[in-house]
Amino acid sequence: MSCDRAFLDLLGFFEFGCTRRVALPMGAQRLLAFLALQSDGAHRATTAEQLWPDCTSCRAAANLRSALCQARRVGSVTVIECIGQRLRLSELINVDLHRVTESARQIIAAQNPVTALGNGLIEDLSKELLPGWSEGWLMLERERWNQLRIHALESLAQQYQTAEQYLSALQTALAVIAIDPFRETAHRILIEVHVAEGNFASALKCYRDYQAFLQQELDAVPSPQMRQLVQELKSA
Known part of the structure; x- marks a missing residue:
């Protein structure tokens, strides 16, 4: 296998390869994923402890050595760089x-x-980070990713609305709601886009659906800002 760069996909599902997908044991997959989330790399002992928390230090170190052997190179590409006691995913x-x-x-x-944005960006931002993986070291990284993608999608929806690309704005706001159905700002954008299109009945329906959802799930009501938006709509 000959290539200059390898790929590592963590969004939607794990996939690793060079010119084609390479099957790796789970330990090697976890090692690559862990290092991909460490911008400055990680110490060997820390890596072993995080990846095999239920093992003794000796067993965890042995597991790490095995995973390194399995994942360190693909074809002619160095995947994991070893710098003293630190491990780092290659920039390649x-x-x-x-x-x-x-x-x-x-x-x-x-x-x-x-x-200027690629057509697949909304799809990429809609993907979860390694869904189905239950590792403890993933919890914080997953939350960081969720917050970043939610804010990015909301910003993108607002930009589409400003550009009067209403279908794209609606689809982007709905992508946020699919990630976090409780998030009011996404529902508010959805309502505002309907209003901008002149679809007042659709805007009111979106509000009432969200109001009923909050009542059923949290015994809560929309914020004063959201209620004011709908009051202005009713009086228009």
């Missing part, structure tokens, strides 16, 4: 999470117009 590995994270930050900072 194209990680989908890193790429989409950079795009998300650009959206939030409004650095690129919506027309």
Whole structure:
């Protein structure tokens, strides 16, 4: 197998390879995923402890050595760099999470117009980080990813609305709601887009559906800001 760069996908599902997918044992998969989430790499002992918390230190170290042998190289590409006692994922590995994270930050900072964004970005931002994995070290990283993608999608929906690309704005707001159905800002964007299109009945229906959902799930009501938006709509 000959290639200059390898890929590592963590969004939606784990996939690793070079010119084609490479099957790896679970220990090697966990090692690559863990290192991909450590911007400055990680100490060997810390890595072993995080990945095999239920093992003795000796057993965890042995598991780490085995995973390193399985994942350190793919073809001619060095995947994991060993610098003294530190391990680091090579910069030659194209990680989908890193790429989409950079795009998300650009959206939030409004650095690129919506027309410059790739068509698959909403789909990428809708993907979970390693769904089905229950590792403790993933919990905080998963929450970070969720917050980043929610804010990016909301910013993108608002940019689409400003550009009068209403269908894209609606679909993007709905992507946020699919991630977090309780999030009021996404529902508010949805209502505002319906209003911008002149679909007042649809806007009211969205509000009432959200109101009923909050009542049923949390015994709560929408915020005063949300209620004011609907009052203005009714009096229009």
